[in-house]
Amino acid sequence: MNADFINRKYIEDLLEDARFADNAFIDQSLDKANEGKALSHKEIAALLKTENSEHIQRIFETAGKIKKRIYGNRIVMFAPLYVSNFCENKCAYCSFKCTSDFNRKKLTMDELREEVKILEMMGHKRLALEAGECEKECSIDYILECIKTIYDMKFKNGEIRRVNVNIAATTEENYKKLKNAKIGTYILFQETYHEPVYNSVHHAGPKKDFNYHITAFDRAQEAGIDDVGGGVLFGLADPYFDVMGLLLHNEHLEKKYKTGFHTISVPRLCPAYGMNINDFPNLVSDDTFAKITAVIRIAVPFTGMILSTRENHDMRKKLLQLGISQISAGSSTEVGGYAKKNKDDPSKAQFFVNDDRSAVSIINELMDDGFIPSFCTACYREGRTGDRFMSLAKSSEIGNVCLPNALMTLCEYSCDYGDDTFREKTASIIKKEIPRIVNETIRSKTADNIQRIQNGLERDFYI
Ligand code: SF4
Ligand code: SF4
Secondary structure (H helix, E strand, O other), rough: OOOOOOOOHHHHHHHHHHHHOOHHHHHHHHHHHHHHOOOHHHHHHHHOOOOOOOHHHHHHHHHHHHHHHHHEEEEEEEEEEEOOOOOOOOOOOOOOOOOOOOOOOOOOOOHHHHHHHHHHHOOEEEEEEEEOOOOOOOHHHHHHHHHHHHHEEEEEEEEEOEEEEEEOOHHHHHHHHHHOOOOOOOEEOOEOOHHHHHHHHHOOHHHHHHHHHHHHHHHHOOOOOHHHHHHHEOOOOOOHHHHHHHHHHHHHHHHHHHOOOOOOOOEOOOOOOOOOHHHOOOOOOOHHHHHHHHHHHHHOOOEEEEEOOOOOOHHHHHOOOOOOOOOEEOOOEEOOOOOOOOOOOOHHOOOOOOOOOOHHHHHHHHHHHEEEEEEHHHHHHOOOOHHHHHHHOOOOOOOHHHHHHHHHHHHHHHHHHHHHHHHHHHHHHHHHHHHHHHEEEEEEHHHHHHHHHHHOOOOOOOO
16 A cells, blocks of 8 residues: 555645735634634644744634633543563664664563553553564564553552553554454554655664555554554654644545544654754754644644653643643653663663653642543543544533543542542542533532542442
């Protein structure tokens, strides 16, 4: 299969024409977005290219409103879990590239259990399993064994309830195996949709094949995985080009499989061992990064947006107001990093973490800022994936499940991991938010479940 859904000239022409979009056109585009109408490619390109500060402010406000209208104020929490740093690729931006000289490692099942135990003690219920690409050391069977090991673990306070998987592009047969292993989202970053830039930063290994990489989600969908998450690494190519590439890829999947990206991640190139950030000519400034995050939120209102600890505290705080709906917390980007004794040696991390606060301090701050940290994994466990999920999101009913699930899982978190102060804080959020659940039956069921959680005997309620 060919990646004919990415037409380079079409994107370049759109972006060139967008330079001449007048104020009235941009205002009309934002009016449309505020009314919940879908924007054309031309309108999205105009928003991306505007440098007018008043327009940018309106873009920010619109993005924030859209996020609030669809998903409310819940922020889903997760943590990455690196299981292997063996890699046969040579990606210029990554410290795991095959030419990096360090002792490679993959977790034994005992080590994996140790990592999961620590993550569970932080309160996490949703993990993103990460691995480099190496058929010999990190085969699909090893990945499947890791997933099974994680799902088999039971703790006093529950278990990991959803394992998303971020591994290299693979075959349809392997995707079927992942599907059978009950993964959550299959995540794969395209890195860049600009083929010449892609070729210039992927020097060796299977990932060098642009066409094979970009058609991975087609194979995943053919294998029955209807929950896929895309992303690019901003800073490799023109970021506006890559936003348009993401949107075209999403449209291709929607057209062909009736379901586009469940999530879009917005990683930005940051320093890593064995690379010099100044070698990359398309680094993205904070202002541009905020603008593109907000424009993605406007362009795909129903798609979850994920932000990692590549960004620092201030930037994460800002982007949460612009449409981010899921963040990692307390992360390590190193194999065995959670159990590691000497935290000061970053040489085996995939990238340097810029928000190294503990999970609990991130969760506390979210609450102070008016968000509801959510440990919800309900949709995937209820079979609300693919077009079932999208039709729920588009019907504006998603708030009727996100809010109750956020409150029930936060209550569970506070009972199992919080101190008295934290429990008081949670109780006051719950008291304020329960009346906001629109559906009366769900509202009363949520209140009842919260009472049962607080009584201490029952856990894991979801709608
Ligand atoms: Fe390997 Fe992925 Fe790093 Fe590339 S980005 S070197 S494939 S781990
Ligand atoms: Fe995500 Fe579904 Fe839970 Fe909402 S209800 S937080 S969309 S899993």
